[in-house]
Amino acid sequence: MDLLSVLPQLGGFVYTIASFVVALSIIVAVHEYGHYIVGRWSGIHAEVFSLGFGPVLWSRYDKRGTKWQIAALPFGGYVKFLGDADAASGKDSAVVEAAAADPVQLRRTMHGAPLWARTATVAAGPVFNFIMSIAVFTALALSMGAVRDPLTVGAVVPVPGVESQLRPGDELIEVAGVPLPGLGDNSGWVAFNAALPFSPTLEYLVRRDGAEVTLTDTYFSPAYIDTVMPRSAAADAGLQSGDFISRLNGEPVFAFKQLVDHVAATEGAPLSLEVTRGSESFDVSLSPRRVDLPQGDGSFASRWLIGITGGKLVDYATESMGLGEALTTGTGQVWGVISSSISGLGHMITGAISTCNLSGPIGIAKASGDTASQGALSFISFIAVLSTAVGLLNLFPIPALDGGHLVFYAYEAVVGRPPNDRAVQILMSIGIAMILSLMVFALGNDIFC
Template identity: 60%
Template sequence: MDIIGLLPSFGGFIYTIAAFVVALSVIVAVHEYGHYIVGRWSGIHAEVFSIGFGPVLASRYDKRGTKWQIAALPFGGYVKFLGDSDPSSGRDAAALDDFDAEERRRSMHGAPLWARAATVAAGPVFNFILSIFVFGATLFFSGVASDPLTVDEVRPLPVEAQGLQPGDEILSIAGYPTPPLDEMDGYMEQLPREPLLPYEVRRDGEVIEVRAPHPYPPLVGAVSPQSAALDAGLREGDVILSVDGEPVSAFEDLRAVVGESDGGTLLLEVWRPGAGGGEVTEVTLAPRRVDLPTGDGGFETRWLIGITSGLFFEPATQTPGPFEALSYGARQTVSIVESSLSGLYHMAVGAISSCNLSGPITIAQTSGDMASQGVSSFIWFIAVLSTAVGLLNLFPIPVLDGGHLVFHAFEAVAGRPPSDRAMRVLMSVGLALIGTLMVFALTNDLFCP
């Protein structure tokens, strides 16, 4: 056996697992801290705060008597409150019977209903807060494009782009006035598909005309995880020169060819930046069928290779205000929730493939892919996954936070909690549902294309 030859694959596996553990640990820590801190504010005592399950690797007690620990199996975590019989907040009836009035008030099951409900809801809420802050911080530190659109730095390209210089304000392209960057989609459809276009720019107070490439050339702005492009070795910064021998000068040309491929193999001629003017290489790949959300809440199936476009220059940016950044973070989080719910509905009615439901293997692989693209991509992925975890935990399934909230709603209406027997039965049903869902998702990981 070629042990040396296996080392790169083994190293990639370890890297993927490490990235997955880091992402999951951050999300779990934030989720469980939400339970812990709101419970503490509500007068409920936490006995154990654990990252991971199983044998304890390290622990310490704080001044409040809470045991903080890291356990050997890093695929989850929990907070065990006073009066809980287990990490899933099962009721320890014997212990509760022995508590005096003060101890019962400090227990999870003896605290007022509002305190229990707030403590349960805090976990998913903190996941959403994490997402909002990460998305908002990303916008805050990366900035928003200046208006008018202004060149900051020109990317390396196989065609001469030095007609544009840093500081140029782009007034029009091919005679069409330039809109703000967030309104570019419709604008791109008007522009000619030619290697070089006339740009009217303001430079040092003077309006001049220069020639430069299409604003969105067939440039690889980013590579999606679990995609044909990633598997074929395409990289950020690559420029697609031709597809099956046909030249492409705009990203929309590439999108059209891929969309009409019906999944057939494509031969891409690719220019890759580097010393000596870069190099030209060939890449073969087959587009994959992907279900994409549409603006009206539906889905459409398209053939994709898994790359996003980018301007051939870095635009000058300005720092948004904190409110603008947080508003953006909130919109991103809401958008993920809406598309996730829409996706689940469309899978349930058979409108899209159930293969869109990813399991732990795919999520772990995506963690590794995003980490390999850089810290910012990995942090963005953590925010996306945190939103998904927060949403999942709100599903009204016993053992999840949403199930506990349903129990609390029942108590608010009926004036009493569900019986211990009913709770045991419902918890068993919830575990069975979660187990079935995990098996289904794992099957998707193993057998879906």
């Protein structure tokens, strides 16, 4: 293997790592800032705000005496409050005891602050992750807008070798005599797609300049790649959004449905695709992978997939979306990530789906690189999804995580006193061991699954 053949692989590796570090650094910064700012508002002094672990590369003190630093290992971060023994907020008994003689100084420590202040400070990290995700999804919804009703052509996908008859501004009425359903009518769209004749060309009834016009154009859902899923066979093969599949195992294809049906029938057998990208055509070989997909009822179904979604012949025209509607959309997307994550974890614990669905640092880094290569919007959306997942993970009731501390505070609220320091230390050690074991297991999934 010569140097020229290694350079592209090395460049891809560096790009993946850089994307992962950027995504994780943003998420960690938001999470830790939530702890810091709510702690400050609550009267708890932060001694150190660190992005990363290990040797300090840069640091400075602010006017409040907090040390802000960037460390060499960019795979996490922490806020060390006064009275904390370590980054996991273990109690430094010597500091707390020394401060006990001065009520004002004791109030500034994490462990001498009122229960409400400690609870708010710990909960703020995950909450800020969720707020960031909602804000990102809301901004994306505002920028993309809502699909105009009635459905109107915003742009026509340029099918290779075909001069489309549809134009931007055409209002779609019928396709092959089948009326288009309403925007939110999911069952109607299923019936619409099933009723379309399976033919390379279809008749389109549109309203153009106030008059109804019948046109002939290509299939409504051509063999066109709209999105490529990260960590999929398609992503590994280099397929991109906007690619057209012209042949499948040597046979011509005109509809995305042909790809779906063939992939489902092959059960993992290798596929040969002829791909058209712009003015160029090239061949790609790949094998479908078994994927557990969440269903509407909370269950999961296994499917053979190559990791692409298809688009329509047209991109629909959009109109401005109100802030309230966008906020509802963004909140719904965050809740969707949370509910599907909890459901997936439950199904893995019961053995209903494979534990290979749990990704570790290698898998997350690969997904970061894949989404970054698809453009800024995909990468930003991925960061929002990952931020939600990080917030949820930190709420798990495991000692050393935020959720574990909240359990300790709940115990204190019920019993009237904090748990024994020795018991907390033991539980924290158990929690750290559990987290490390989970990380090793997830890393094993990345390598062997």
